[in-house]
Amino acid sequence: MSDRFLTPFLALAAALTLATAAPAQDTGTPDDARLIHPGMLTVGTSDPVYPPWMMNDSPESGEGFENALVYALAEEMGFQRDQVQWVRLTFEQIIAPGDKPFDFAINQVSVTPARAEVAGFSQVYYQSDKAVIALPGSPVEGAASFADLRGARWGAAIGTTDLAYLESVLGATDVAVYDDQVGVFLAMQAGQIDATVAAVPTALFATAVQIPEASIVAILPPDAHDEGHGLLFEQGNALIPWVDAALTRLIEAGTVQELVNTWLVADPSLPIITE
Template sequence: MSRPSLPFALATATVLLAAVAGCAPQEAAPTPSAGAGCTKESLPTKTAGKLTVGTDDPAYAPWFQDNKPENGQGFESAVAYAVAERLGYARDDVTWARVRFDNAVAPGPKAFDFDINQFSITEERKQAVDFSAPYYLVRQTVIALKSSKIAGKSSLADLRDAKLGAQVGTTSYQAITDVIKPAGKPQVYNSNDDAKKALQNGQIDGLVVDLPTAFYITGAEIPEATIVGQVPQVGVPEAFGLLLDKDSGLTRCVSQAVTALRDAGTLTELERKWLAQSAGATELT
């Protein structure tokens, strides 16, 4: 399996992030704050002077490390602290709230100022919640046990008769139904842990997850599993955004902070540090 060079992959991701955000990459020096009026003293956070960040429990690598989002390790933990710093919050000003994925995307008041948990930005979700500018482009990936009938397959047609599964309510599940389109109904699971157990037990032929998670599962959790391939992108590249309450008074400032981090090259640096291993996997044709 060929792998593109890391500089090329990262440069491509940076350009695509800018395109998704609706602006071209710029080389201007980063501003000292997230934007006009976006100061720690003026932001309407849950607790004055503090920033409450939500994520799931457990919080998986490579997004977090050791299920401890407060340690600043892992891509999303690092991004959260970078956004906080951009808004004027010190590390000690950040607190974490554990919120289930499906509860976070549901309508209603939130127990956090923003949530970072691999939330793909979709029009449907935007009816119930706000999103920041995108901080990461995502690709969905099929993994399977090395003994599976789909291991080594290279086309979507090879997966038509496969029994595939994914976590409920995710774009991984949507990739199965909208792009792969297997003959049988996909299996759905309440968590990735349940889905991984089903894969290990041979209850499904393949599991669909995002690419960085696929590398972690196959490299650290289920070494007897392998990456089959990436699911082709359809239309605008799928992207992760920070999730906020609908019509939150923080949305503009958080988005400006994310954009500033992207323009400064910080997001690329964090992606290189925490997600570089995900740069490249054969695309299913």
């Protein structure tokens, strides 16, 4: 073949090689083609959401620990505030295996070995102790050990680490299971259960607003198999290193701790039960 015919083929081959070898110019920017919707950061959370994690059932407000964290993270990644869009799902839909309609989700999702088998996670951004919530006169009042707690009638929301904690850590039997936390509180008010557990920030809000006749009667240590809360991704999502690097910078800068201090304030005088 003459040089006149060979040259165009060589030029085309070189162009294809360059296109394959060179990374996309928009990788790691808001126009990253790996995003669910390039130009937008799509974030999943539950419906409804609760304080102090997110205030007034409004993720878009940025008022609350987790949505404030998302907007700080989005800015660190190069997104404008109006380039963040929220997708509302049930907690079960968020943690279920399979395709996700979001880039990542934030909803107090605890990182556990079982969940890590079907989903991807960022590093942990927060870990909370558990709080025991009960009404006056509950048999868990004055408890000093796990043994004192086990005989109570417990309830928790399906699919949560609260339920796993009661069964696997506390060793409670016949835990009543409800669709959501509101259902758990209604059951407590109806006298169907004696107590429940929740992350300390959730419990503080619940006993102040949702079920003010109840109180936190004890603090329990975290589950050793619960590494803390992380951002949840579809398994194998290529965005994880980019998002995780931005989260690392926020942690190192003290931004995440500032948000913890602003929104997740615990009472240091609460009694602690360790075993």
